[in-house]
Amino acid sequence: DVKVTQSSRYLVKRTGEKVFLECVQDMDHENMFWYRQDPGLGLRLIYFSYDVKMKEKGDIPEGYSVSREKKERFSLILESASTNQTSMYLCASSLFGGAGANVLTFGAGSRLTVL
Amino acid sequence: AQSVTQPDIHITVSEGASLELRCNYSYGATPYLFWYVQSPGQGLQLLLKYFSGDTLVQGIKGFEAEFKRSQSSFNLRKPSVHWSDAAEYFCAVGPGSGGGADGLTFGKGTHLIIQP
Numbered sequence: 001d002v003k004v005t006q007s008s009r010y011l012v013k014r015t016g017e018k019v020f021l022e023c024v025q026d027m028d029h030e031n032m033f034w035y036r037q038d039p040g041l042g043l044r045l046i047y048f049s050y051d052v053k054m055k056e057k058g059d060i061p062e063g064y065s066v067s068r069e070k071k072e073r074f075s076l077i078l079e080s081a082s083t084n085q086t087s088m089y090l091c092a093s094s095l096f097g098g099a100g101a102n103v104l105t106f107g108a109g110s111r112l113t114v115l
Numbered sequence: 116a117q118s119v120t121q122p123d124i125h126i127t128v129s130e131g132a133s134l135e136l137r138c139n140y141s142y143g144a145t146p147y148l149f150w151y152v153q154s155p156g157q158g159l160q161l162l163l164k165y166f167s168g169d170t171l172v173q174g175i176k177g178f179e180a181e182f183k184r185s186q187s188s189f190n191l192r193k194p195s196v197h198w199s200d201a202a203e204y205f206c207a208v209g210p211g212s213g214g215g216a217d218g219l220t221f222g223k224g225t226h227l228i229i230q231p
């Protein structure tokens with residue numbers, strides 16, 4: 001089975017800090033995604049990447065950036081954390097093309113609290 | 116733009132009773148359709164998916180879903196729920212065979228509560 005690992009399950013940061021959320025997948029998937037999950041809002045796409053060093057904005061990219069230096073690793077970066085970025089962050093991966101590109105496998109999530 | 120509506124925010128069902136969770140989508144062509152489940156504190160797990168063909172699809176944990184093109188719906192069903200089914204359920208739509216792989220669009224979720 002594909003495994004998507006988010007190294008930090010729970011983080012507490014202060015306003016203005018730089019935050020890195022790391023995600024690693026072990027099945028050679030080309031596509032990787034970062035979603036944000038908030039109660040009553042469901043999942044919203046922040047950024048995705050379909051290749052190393054490639055990135056595309058999702059629906060809510062403001063305040064975030066990403067890095068993909070290796071195929072298996074996709075990092076979400078909050079340059080200056082704010083309280084409204086307190087949320088659950090979910091990483092996912094999928095194959096590059098065809099129907100498989102739509103089948104996302106998710107990590108367990110990283111719950112970030114910004115004080 | 117594609118969108119997904121899950122009309123029920125919360126649903127309470129007695130253990131052993133049948134379950135139906137509603138999902139309606141908006142998309143120009145036939146999309147790919149998915150149901151995911153999220154247990155507390157966990158990521159999302161794929162229950163089932165519809166790409167084409169038979170409109171009744173079977174998934175894991177005894178769940179099934181039916182694609183109805185005329186109603187733009189993809190409702191999830193289970194004949195008899197178990198206490199372990201208590202979770203958050205998300206319906207999602209993908210761009211289908213003609214679209215790119217730019218992620219899924221999710222509904223806002225339905226929280227399922229199981230009464231003993």
